[in-house]
Amino acid sequence: MIHRSIHWRTWSWLGALALVLATGCGEPHAPKVGDNQLVNGSFESKLSGWWAVTDSEGGTAQVLSTSADVGALGLALFKGTGGWGSMVGQETPPHTAKQTYHLRARLRGAKGGERVSISFHGQGFEVETGSQWQTVERLVFLPEASDNTTALLSVTTDNATVHVDDVSFAPAEVERGEADKASGNLVSNGSFESGLGMWNFWSGSDGQADTSAEARGSGYAGLVLRMGTGGGGSSVKQMLPEPVRSGEVYRLEVRVRGALGGEAVGMCLQVNEEPWDGPCLPVPVTTEWGHVTGEVTIEEPFQDQPMGVMVSLFSEGSVQVDDVIVVRVQP
Template identity: 85%
Template sequence: MTHQWQRWLGTLVLGWAMGCGGPHAPRVGDNQLVNGSFESKLSGWWVATDSEGGTAQALSSSADEGALGLALFKGTGGWGSMVGQETAPHSAGQTYQLRARLRGQSGGERVSISFHGQGFEVETGPQWQTVEQLVFLPEESKNTTALISVTTDRATVHVDDVFFAPAEVEQGEADKAPENRVHNGSFESGLGMWNFWSSSDGQASTSPDARGSGYAGLVLSLGASGGSSVKQMLAEPVQAGEVYRLEVRVRGARGGEAVSLCLQVNQEPWDGPCLAVPVTDAWGHISGEVTIDEPFQDEPMGVMVSLFSEGSVQVDDVVVVRVQP
């Protein structure tokens, strides 16, 4: 009993140190879209398709709530059928919440939702579902476009209650780190700016339960074999001889999970320096320096966090800082 009490007390103290008062959910502003529920038919929206027979219509049979909803159909060939509209400008480093109600005609249709080049893809079901995600917008823009696209051939998707709004998110330690080259390194804006890859049944998501600091953190999982990774391309290329400091917070579900933090070129062979990350079942803060030994010259490179063993880990506060020259 004494050992359990000491362990609980230690966890409580760590929780106070990592963020007193618990996480604060994002504060979401007003919808930036006009006619997001399609009650005024397609007023405010433009339509485009490069598929044969693609259409967009406001129909009563496509409504989740209200009188009308959008029926978006992709024919054959091309990339997709889409609707879009221009919105107010946004500043650099702003987060937006993208949300919509979707239903596939049969289920399994692929839909892309994006804002100024940042967004996500989902697979629909035959019943109405809410899909939403926070996206991080690294650059200022005065010409921003909201897009909804169906990319599956000969498929109809019903859309209603589309909502794109600015969101204020709690900053984590990586967001505050001077000279950090990683955007959304504390995962406060979901997986915005990060790309996920897995060779098996791995998954990546964000959760307040996975936070090391701020509001949320990354949950990275893997099945029996292969690997799961999240990767973000850095804005500036690297040069041979440069030295970088890499930092990350990690906690394993059991401890002992195989995790690495790497800088990696985005082409074969997938070269670049790595740090092996020791993992326990308590939060650990790992920091180390790596050198660009390969003869790179203005080479685009990304930072990658990978899990190579079965199980799951929580990841937060990814930092990449150039320290030399």
């Protein structure tokens, strides 16, 4: 039986569902961060090594003593009106496929609430600044090798100034979980060792998604998924690297445990457009780690249809998720 990935439908069990208890083994090893790949990341040599671009009216990038947090100088990045943002960037050395990078910066908004985007080779994150200096850092996963990589930092709020200092983009060695080692797995960073790299988060209310060493089923880290009090569900989703076709069979696997047990969790293959359709695997949840696996079939008349894998929480509370695996079984 195939279950559709529409959030408001009731989950039912697959007859062929297998449930196996599993636990994380050994002590986790924190990521080992390498050398900063950026030149002049603290702006002590002003904008040497950096280029600046703005498509907003009046946008500027200035190096000022009043923008310093570390050392004598820091960057004041101002976005005027219109356009997408004001940014600084620089080219960095090549990286290999499936490489993790640690992105870090010190930020302070002139007023607080300014939006800042930090990205590397198309992967990154957005944060909201406060009026005091704060360190923002994330792990990002780079699925493909490249010898043409660009580090970018942008302010996207109209008429806003953000002060920037001590920027670092550095390669990181991370412990690999079971999903990262699984043969034929179509999911990148399925064990969440590289934070939420490659994953997109959505919530219908004030839900949250982050990673933690305490949430690991294997490797170093796992996902903590929370649904807020407003309902609507919380989900993480990643597009698969290859399109799907009608008749194909996929094996889905995931590890999960709940804070209370009995949380409503589902794992789906889902198209990225309305109607949000595709086959789903219900996931029974207890307070112990469970390993859930089952096969689903693409029954829709899809031909080369882009599709993603999605893990969703539909009840209040939180669950821990790890080792998301999607393998094409047939043909």
